[in-house]
Amino acid sequence: MNRLWERLRGSLWPLPVLAVVLAIGLGVGLPALDQTLGQPGGEHPLTFVFGGGPTVARDVLAAIAGSLISVTGLTFSFTVVALQLSSSQHSPRLLQTFVTDRVVQSTLAALVGTFVYALTVLRTVRTDQSEGDAFVPRLSVTVGFVLTVLSVIGLVLFLGHLARSLRVESMLRDVSEEAQATFDRELPHDERGADDAPAFGLPEGEPSIVPAASSGFVVDVDGPRVAQAAEDAGATVLLASRIGDSVVAGTPLAHVWPAPAGARADVDAVQRALEQGVRLGFERTPQRDVAYSLRKSVDITVRALSPGSNDPTTAVHGLSHISALLGELVTRPLRPTVLRDGSGTVRFVRPQWDAPELVRLGVEEPLQFAGGQPAVLRRLAALLRELAFRAPRGSLDDELVALLVRVGELARDTTGIERAETERWDRALHDALAGRWPAEPC
Template sequence: MARMRSSLWPVPVLGIVLAIGLGIGLPALDEALARDGANPLIFVFGGGPSAARDLLAAIAGSLISVTGLTFSFTVVALQLSSSQHSPRLLQTFVTDRVVQLTLAQLVATFVYALTVLRTVRSESSTEDESAFVPHLSITVGFALTLISVVALVLFLGHLARSLRVETMYRDVHDEATQTYARELPDRDEEPVPALPHGPDTQLRARSSGFVVDVDPDPVVAAAAECGAVVLLAARIGDSVVEGTPLASAWPAAVGGEVDVDTVEKAVNRAVRLEFERSPNRDIAYSLRKVVDIVVRALSPGTNDPTTAVHGLSHVSALLGELVSRPPRPSAFRDDEGVLRLVVPQWDVATLVRLGVEEPIQFASGQPAVLRRLAGLLREVAWRAPRGAVDEVVEEYLRQVIDLARESTSVPRSETEDWTREVADALAGRWVPTRPEGSVVRG
C-alpha cells in the first residue's frame, strides 16, 4: 500500500477505468431513453451525428495535446528545481495528490471522449438507417472538459507555488511530521530488554538496497521455532549490500545453536529493500532532504544564505521533535512473551549530527548562517531531556564559534553570548534577550 501511495500512476489509471465505465454506461442509458420516443435531455445537446463527432474529436485531441505539453513543461521545471535544491524532492512531487488528480482528470476526460465517440452513428453508417446521438453522454463530456480546464489552471498555480523553496520546505516538513506521528514512541514506552550475552551468528543479506520496511512476523516465527534472538544490523533508511551482515542472532538458551539457514531466509524475507529511501517509516530521510537544500544553498554556485537560514529553522524544528521524543529500538516477542527480534532505530546523537554537521562545513564566511546554527543548538538543547544531548551540542557549538572567529567579523562578545545561552538551555534556563536600553525593575 505504501508503494502505491508513493507512485504517480495508480490515481490516473483509476480515472481511466472509471472513464471507460462511464463512457459505456451513459450511451446505453441514452439509447434506452431514445427508445421511449423522446429524450427528456435532448435540449442539452441538440446537434446531430456530425456535430457530436466533431465535438468529441475536438475534446479528445485538445486534451491529450494539453496533457503532454503541460507535463513536459512540468518535468523541465522540476529538473531545474531539483538541480538547484535537491533531486530527492522529485519524490515529493510524485506523491503530490494535486498532481495525481490533475493527471487523472485530463486523461480520464480524453478516454471518456474516445469511448463515447465510438457510439455516435449517422443514418448512412447503419443498415436500418437509424441515427444515434448520445445527448446525455456528450453533455457530460462537455462538462468534464470544463472541469479539466479549471483543473489545469489550478494545477499551474499549484506548480508555481510548489517550485518555491519555502513550499518545498513546508512539504518536506509536513512529510516528516506525519512520519514522526507514526514512528516515534510515546514518552512512557518501556525500554528495550537487554540482548543475550555471548558470541553471535551473522546473517547475511541476499540482495542490496535501502531498508524501507520490516515485517517482524516471519522473523519472530522463525526465531521462536529455532530458539533464537535476532538483532537487525540495519536501521530503516540504511543501505544494505549483498553478502554483508544484515542481522545477528543468538541462541535464547545458553549453549544452544542457531539454525542459520532458516533464520537468515526469514530475515531476508522480512526486510524490504528498495533502490531509494522512502519517508513512510524512515525518520531521518525528511531531515536529510532539508539538509540537502541547506547545503546546496551554501554552495559557491548558489550562494543563497537566506535560503540556508530558513532551512535551518526547519532543521531545528525537526530535531526538536526528535530529541523531545527520542527514537527507541522496536522489540518484538512471540506468543509466550519471549524476546525474538530487535529492530534498531536512529539515535539522537546521530540525528543531531545529520542536521548540523554538513551545514557547519559549508557555513564558512556566512555570519547569518553561523548565528542561526548557534540558535539551532540552543533550541535543540532546550527541547531535549536534561543530559541527553549535552556533549554533542557543546562539541558543535565549539565548531560554530571557531568558524565564526576564523572566517567572519562576528565579535567575541557575541560568541560568548552563544556559549552562555546554550549552557543555560542545557541547564533548563531560557534567559530572554532584552531590548537595548530597557530597564530591569527591582
C-alpha cells in the same frame, strides 16, 4: 498488503489508470442509457442536454479528445523540465515528493480520464450514412462537455499549485509535513521516557551472521514475522541496519543467537524469515525512515551554501526547518524496537537512530559549508540553543556544547563576528541546557 498499498501511494500511475477504467465504464454505460431514454424524432426527456446532430456531436467529441491529450502532454512536459531544474538546484530527492502529490495525480487522472471518455463515446455516434438509424448520445456528449470544463478548471488550479510547489519554502514545508507524518507513525509519543523503557539484553556467546542476499536500502521490516520465526527456532535476532541504511550483498544483514540444539537448522529458518521480512529498495522512502526527511532538508540547506547557489537566506530557512525536525525528534522515544515472546524472552531487536546521531546529521554538513556566512552561523548557534532547550535535561549537553565551540571558532576565523557575540551564544546555550530562556530587552 501494506507493502502493496505503500507502493501504490508512492506511484504516479494508479489514480490515472483508475480514472481511465472509470472513463471507459462511463463511456459505455451512458450511451446505453441514452439509447434507453431515446424517443421518436430524436427528442430527449432531459432538458439542457446537447441538441446538435451526429456530425456536430462527432466534432465536439473529437475536439475534446484531441485538445485534452495535447494539453496533457505539453503541460507535463513543461512540468518535468521545471522540476528537473528545481531538483538540480535544491535536491533530486524532491522529485519523489512531486510523484506522491495528490494534486498532480488528480490532475493527470482528470485529463486522461476525460480524453478516454470522449474517445469511448465517439464510437457510439451514428450518422445517417452509418448502418442503422442515426444516433446521438445527447446525455453522454453533455457529460463530456462538463468533464472538459472541470478538467480545464483543474488544469488552472494545477498550474497555480505547481507555481507554489516550485518555491523552496513550499518544498521545505512539504518535507516537514512528510516528516511529521513519519514521526507519528514510527515514533508516537508515550508517557514512558527512554530511561523508563524496559531494559533488554542479548544472549551471551558469538552470534551467527546472516548475510544480505541483495543490495539496497532497508525500506521496511516485518518485525513480528521475524520474531515469530526466531521464537519457533529458539533464537534471538539483532538486525544489523536501521531502516534507511544501505545494505550491500554479502555483508551482515542480521546477527542471530541460535538455540543450543540444532543451531544450524535454526539459523537457516531465521535466515529465510529475514529474506522475506526485510525489504530492500533502490532508494530510501519516507514511510518508515525517520531520518530521511531530515536528510532532504539538509540537502536543500547545503545546496544553498554551495558556491553555485550562494543563497544564505534559503540556508537560514532550511536550518529553521532542521531545528524544528530535530526538536521534534529529540522529544520522541528514540530507542530500539524490541519484540519478545510470551515468556518475555527477547526475540527480535531493530536498531533506531539516537539523538546524538540525528543532531550530527542535521548540523555537521551545514556547519562544514557555513564559513564566511554570518547569518548562517548565527542561525546555527540559535538552532543549538533551541535544541538544548527542547531536549531532555542532560541528554545532549556534550554534543551541543562541542558543536557550538566549532560554530564559534568558524565565526571568528571566517567572518567579522566578534568574540563577545560568540560568548553570548555560549551563555545562551548553557542557560537553555539548564532549562532557562532569559527575557531579552527589545
